[in-house]
Amino acid sequence: MQLTETSSRNKQQNFVSQTVLHHTMEERPVGEAVISNRRLEQDPVKWRLSPSVFMKWALKTSMWLIFVTWIAMFFLYPSKSMEGMFQKLFHATGRTFFGILGAVFLTFSAPILIIAFLAMIYLAAFPREYHEKKKPDFLRFRLRTFPVLINGPLGIVSAAELIGMFMFTAYIIWAFSAYTIQNHRSISKMTLPSKEKSYLMIERSGRRLGSIGLSCLGFLFLPIARGSILLRLIDVPMEHATKYHIWLGHVVMAIFTLHGLCYVVVWSLQGRLLHQIIRWKSNGFSYLPGVISLLTGLLMWVTSLPPVRKKYFELFYYTHQLYAIFIIFLALHVGDSIFSVAAGGIFLYLLDRFLRFCQSRKTVDIVSATILPCGTVELVLSKPRNLSYNALSFIFIRVRELSWLQWHPFSVSSSPLEGRRHLSILIKVLGEWTGKLRENITKASEQPQKDFPYQSHPRITTSVEGPYGHESEYYLTYENLILVAGGIGISPFLAILKDILYRLRENKPCVPKKVLVIWAVKKYEDLSLLSMLDAKSICPSFHDKLHLEIQTYVTQESEPVLEDGKLCESVGCSSFPMTNGSSMSSLVGTGNNIWSGVYFISSTIGFIICLGLMEAFYITPFHVTRWWFKGLLFIICMIASVFLFGGFVVILWHYWERKVLSREKYMNGDDKSRSTQYNEPKKQLVACQPNLASSSSTQYGYRPDFQEIFNSVSERWGKADIGVIVCGPRNLRSSVAAECRSRTMVGNQTIFHFNCHSFDL
Template sequence: MVVEFWVMGSIFLGFGAPILIIAFLAFLYIIAFPSDNFEKKNTKFPRFRLWTFPVLVDGPFGVVSAAELIGILLFSAYIVWNIIAYIIQSHDMLSGFSLPSKMKSIFMLEIIGLRLGSIGLFCMVFLFLPVARGSVLLRLIDIPFEHATRYHVWLGHLTMVLFTLHGLFYVIAWSWEGKLTRELLEWKDIGVANLPGVISLAAGLLMWVTSFHTVRKNYFELFFYTHQLYIIFIVFLALHVGDFIFSMAAGAIFLFMLDRFLRFCQSQTKVDVISASCRPCGSVELILSKPKNLRYNALSFIFVQVRELSWLQWHPFSVSSSPLEGKNHISVLIKVLGEWTEKLRNITSKFPEKTQEDFKSWRLTASVEGPYGHETPYHLMYENLVLVAGGIGISPFLAVLSDIMHRVKQKKPCLPKNVLIVWAVKKSKELSLLSAVNAQSLSSSDFDKMNLDIQTYVTQESEPSLEEGKIEGNTDSFFFSVMNGNSMSCLVGTGNNVWSGIYFTVSTLGFIALFGLMEVYYIQPYKITAWWYKGLLFIISMVMGVIILGGVTIFFWNKWERRNSSYEKGTVDDEKSSLLKANRANLASSQTIRYGCRPDFADIFNSFAEQVGHANVGVIVCGPPGLQTSVARECRLQNMTAKRNRPVFHFNSHSFDL
């Protein structure tokens, strides 16, 4: 028993503990060195960066930067080397025994299956790190969740290929021996229990099949609900392999559990919707109540659940407001793309039918997770910006534009001087989205300090519509009663770093202490030897560490947040008035509209290169995959054929795809 405990402990220290230690050090780092000063991260001398240099722009991985390609190649080389090394090692071991060829083949299949399973467990160490949305590890290396989901998808495919081959090799071997049914249903105490492994693999295969792009795009709800089988996948995996083998992946899974529980606690807060408006193009703008101490940047995004529509569905949206616009509100623009968004538009479009008395007694409530995004506002790190948007992809750039304008007015640090916005829309009615820039207090002198050029392309119309110019005035906002000031929680995303560190530390130490106490006072005295049962106890210790000790920490964290972000009566009402009376900045002088054509990125980038000369140019794209591919290809071409005194284009994608 003592030997098994030390074996489990050594495996956990070798695989799980390093991740937890790095996470603890990451908290210390971001507390000691906050990322507020983005100017220090900027380099005045133009140079290439691995993270912003697109190398692959077509293919199954989408747009891949040089840094990502290096990571893919190194990880793939390690996996291939492991598989080849295990096969050679297994062959050499079996060649030393005088066995019939059939038996050697069966043993070879089982050994290779075992090795593939262990490599799959190694991949699981990295599989859960990208989907911890507020993970301190992602914040440390400044990779936002919307980018990290790509790595989760890649690793998910690789992990399930390995686990599927792991099970397939054993099925072939058992079939060859004539004991397939007996082995599949076996649930033994000492050693690996097969039936829990079958259940875990079945749950994993369901998640895998429904996660392919075609299914995810056309049947998102099927993908979303089947992905909740990850709980069965993890629990039965622990029952399958036992505590000490499961501890290989326990560190990363524990970090995910910490993040998931924190998100659950944040999502229980009901958030008041201050106003809702339906724009002529069909998009809906929601303005949500937030506490004054909530930190986010203009390229952040949030997950929103509207209780009146569904209690289960969560949808991600980029913020369309600058953090400098108001202390107590945050806004999002929502395009109608599915059943959920269509219901929201229908509710919003019926607001004019309600009387003033209805609005006093009726509220639209939401739950919010986030905000998430880059730790550093990287749109402020470049003096020259090219923002390329497709349709509703203009939403985050409205926040960027508003952020820059307000920084100029308030004389805050702001590097962007030359800003080019390239916006492609299908119909001219979508042009009304530009009026969402809330710049009511800006003067013409503030605009003169920034060289702004907005090039808009209406692709499916050959000439202006008769109603153009009147679109902006057709949008009505409907404000609701905000009696209690129910605003967003600050627990997730860019929440308080000190409290986040305390939550992580207390939960981790609690988990380790609980399992140690369980080992000393339950497992050893009662001589519990079943691997699957010890794996279950290990999972229970992880859950108790998160819920009980982490829950106590969250309770005091919430009390501290409420005391330090007390609701200021009348502040939201004042902001509502300013939103109603807002005089939208006249951007018409900066906007050029072309009809019946698409952007010619070669010509656009060449013209901008001649304008700015030898400098760093930040390129941010928000739109469909085809648009990202076109811009990434042009950035790569410009950088590879660049001459002296030509700029270096840094490609950044802001598109979100679950």
Template sequence: MAKTHSAHEPLLLNHADVKNPPRFAPSAFVKWVLNIAMWLLFIFWVAIIFASPSESAEKFTRNWTRAASGSIYGFSGSLFLVYSGPILAVAFLAIASLIIAGEKELQLKKTSKYPRFRLRTFPILVDGPFGVVSAAEFIGICLFVVFFFWAVYGYTLQNLNLLPELQVPSELKGIVMLELSGLRFGSIGLYFLAFLFLPITRGSVLLSIIDVPFEQATRYHVWLGHLTMFVFTLHGLFYLIAWGLQGRLLHEMLEWKDYGVANLPGVISLLAGLLMWVTSLSPVRKKQFELFFYTHQLYIVFVIFLALHVGDFVFSIAAGGIFLFVIDRFLRFCQSRRTVDVISATCLPCGTVELVFSKPANLQYNALSFIFLQIRELSWLQWHPFSVSSSPLAGKNHVSVLIKVLGEWTAKLRSNVSDKSSAEGEKELLNQFCSNITASVEGPYGHELPYHLTYENLILVAGGIGISPFLAILSDILHLTKEGKPCLPKNVLVIWAIKKSDELPILFTLDAESICPNFSEKLNLEAYVYVTRESDPPLEEGKFYKGISSSVSPPSKGSHMSVLVGTGNRVWSGVYVILSVVGFAILMALLDIFYINPMNIVSWWYKGLLFVGCMIASVIIFGGPVIYLWHLWEKRILNAEEAADGRKDDVLQHSASVNMAQDNLVPKDHAISRRMYYGARPNFEEIFTSVSERWGNVDIGIIVCGPETLQSSVARECRSQNLRRGSLQPVFHFNSHSFDL
């Protein structure tokens, strides 16, 4: 009789079985206290920003800065402590919480016996400028919109109260009001800027602690970016109109004064921001991705000249999030300098390329992770994100990705792989080809927890190459089933829409029977494949499964992926972040004591430049040695592990399996129930209704990976099914795994 699992039993155990676990763990209590402290600090930070447009907050800020003016850090330090200190403190607490949690976070639990709605997986908005928006995301959007209108209202009241005190002639009141409004919009933009860089901090502990992956957080950066640039554009536009009405437009734009706001750096910063904004719009970004990518590097110009424009103490309002981004960016820079061995490069008949990279055994990831990849033979500057297609249980020393031709960069990669593979038949030449691919990898990034294992019922909806992460999910489930470890998914339905049948080999590279023989006794696995641009099956079915060209070789350079970012060591990454922040405080104190105060430095723009310089210098001077020691520690651990179990054996075993897969890719998994549909697209209403009748009153996890139209269609049907749900029908939980820059 099969063992049943209670709602409080772990669904995924660690390598070592734990017997008789204690009823109360001190670490759990400490983690709970840290989480409460984090939320209180975060709410305090948001409350300060939300209250800033009020007159009482203005008085509090003036009194606070006046009281702190005699301290070492002065005005800038006091503002930094109030507006940036809380988010840095939250990061410190998050580091402590993640370190205490350790690998216990990998123990997944079913949280409820009965199906229920969740804010993060219930789609509210489906069509529109924001794409698919969940209930939780909708609440966040509403909060930012409410803050914008509240800030405009609060600052307008302050302007109206301030105008009589200025004793301005009546004919100039309109111009002064324009300038005051421009000033206020600049303040609102700084508050938004405080949040803007948080979602794109790829290895951020803030994202890890709430389990929001970077590919999802990028959407928030896009939304905030549009709102921030809209506000900053109003800020600049109001000033330009006021200066133009006074006939001194050119003079004011070129002004760069020492005491007060420097206008010319502000103009440069705004122009850089506008260029990034225009090229990031969807029509430009999708048709001219390289233009978007290169112009977006102007964020360096935008930030530095913003600091020159407003000075150090005003820049302190938004400095916390920017500083966390700088810390993460330097760490990613250090990781990306390393080249990684390409174990194999395979070109499928449809043109999709599979690359397999060497990784250390201590680098952890899950089946929903992704990496950023650079191929130096194609471009020294471009980095492209790809979902992993391999399960972490399939091999501890390699990770693979599937790359479909969708642009110039991917077309060059396929051409290089296919040309080399077809022209070079000798094994030594093939090995030489692999060694000549100079690849660098950032990541892996993604969810902290493999949430696909929290659903007993899964529907995986893919469009084209979107099947890639689902191969990793299926492999993950099959390996857990084979090893006899607790695995919640029991019903899995794969819905895959492709244009032509020559893409089918991508799915059939997963040999379920070889991974877990007789898996159908424990897992109900179905696949619906829709070939949209072919009305009939090929005349010789199975012919397109053959003819794969590939090159396979063991590692030649001995280089593997670094664990510095992504799911790297929490202790080392925590020490790196903390020392960088502490180093910034030390450098600012030394700068004030030995340079700014003795030399009587009063130039706002110069102090702003010194402020940014201290941020960068602290990461290099204080964080750099930590990264170096971390690298030495990683190298020592890796050498010990290789000596213990032999890394090359695992790599060679994977190479052999790749060769076997090439010899015969005709599908052999007769236990998988497959349905082929030609000349049709998935009817999600019909499919979901059928699933509701079969699976009943359960939670169903929907994971979608594909174009925006596919995501919208699935989200719309999930919303429809949930809204008209009966008492004995399932709850559909929408999850998107699509990365759309």
């Protein structure tokens, strides 16, 4: 009986090892970020003798080697000449305790986890802090900031992204072509009728498509892990990575759809469609779970298409939560060994999702809320001192009085140097949710607690996720900056300007010397947002160090409704008492790197322990061989490791955070007296057109002419690298990107580096 079980297990391992295929990832600038070396200004001898520099170099080299080996395996696996080598690898590692599952996981999922582990060490040991560097003597052309495709269905695509897309597409074509040739050769040798050979060819092609789709699935979840250590390593913010998730989602679902259609066509021609669809096999692929997974994926795919997503956003959002069903039934369909192909990326997403869940449970106090003359709402939120962010960060916010499920992203409008215990956001009233928020704030301002001491004070209960954003402050690396905003898109640029002014005041490293702000608004009253920036109070002598020019365009008015310089009253300023001093949690986003590393290591080790215990005390003793059931057990181990092992670390992390906050309160005195400056209701007089810039102008009745503006900048600023950052509607981004592309392609002495800061869903 033991010999029979051993023989059966060997056959299963052979079948799985032949079925499991290579995986690939979208060629994003990971390698570029992993191997990118910063300019070292130390003496070469000192550099060679420095242990820290050697450790930094060793970590980068290790991550690079793992990444290159990983990608090479993806491309080599479809090759017939390499098939024998991979078979030997699977059989050699398949004799270990974890069997073929461990072999496949170690080959295809472990590398991404190892890179993530090394990235934890790298960012913890060498945090990215901005240091002013010597200006290079040559202009720098960057693939990441050169837009190539602009008005196509993919939006604005940089040269680096286009190269990655070409390599990713080439891999899929190469893999499918190689497998098609192999299938044709093997089937042509069979003595079967031509019709049966055609059926078999279609069925095997469908199997190969499913394997290629599974390989892509492992990378589908990496871009939407908002606080992912991998995104921080390559300095790609989540708002940019979201479009990679969208591209990968279309590719994955297209491949899986073709995979399912191949089987449907064959089964229909053979007259056994219904019988096969409802079939749930013990060993091998279970078709019914695959059908459920595919239908769930198709529902998410259809509701995510732009016409549906933009018109019925809540439908898109809620159906996208079905990803759990999609993943679980996929594991039931293919079993644990084949599912482990995509397990690495999914596991990293689960780690991030659990942290986000824990962070969002905490109630965050609103220090103050103000309604500006243009109707925009400013919220000032409490945060701990150890929570770091940069001026281009954004947060997700939920207001329980409005909805328990809706989360909305907003750019941070304050500088990290502005206040250690708070950050602010600007919210433009554009829809039902933002309209209700402004209405609640208005009611709160009309019923102050001192006038109604025996009534409950109106409150707004908020939860926050983030902050997220760039790991580095790249806007500080340009001596010349052009900030182009449309409407509320000025919010992150107010944070940038504040950050620059605070750095100038405190004599911190700050490269920007010339800043041009181009801002297009619909109404003149929208210009009151500039009142959020009081440059002279921040740095009275900023004119000596910074040439700031602001060009505003009022597109829907031919003349000013209010006279320039007329004071406008902030109509609705309300304060919310800090009853418990609850501030934002630092579990995700730019949280503590040490605790993040412990959380990751603990969960990963816990995952291995759970798999080992399951194998030793259940699968082997009870002779569990059903593929679908082992796939379910694999998913349970993933979830249990995150909740149990990772959850224990989160509890300790939260306890440590509370101790740090308590110590800070004790050292700084009573928190209530310290926060009085934010909690007292007040009304301010703000100028609608403050004198901020060295040269300011306001144009009425037309939009900015970027060709004329860029011509003027090129003539005045001469040969220079100019960073262009855009935040606004899609048409605005496309116009600026087209101008940057045209000027860089003609070989001008001035290079415009295009950067986009817009979050679209």
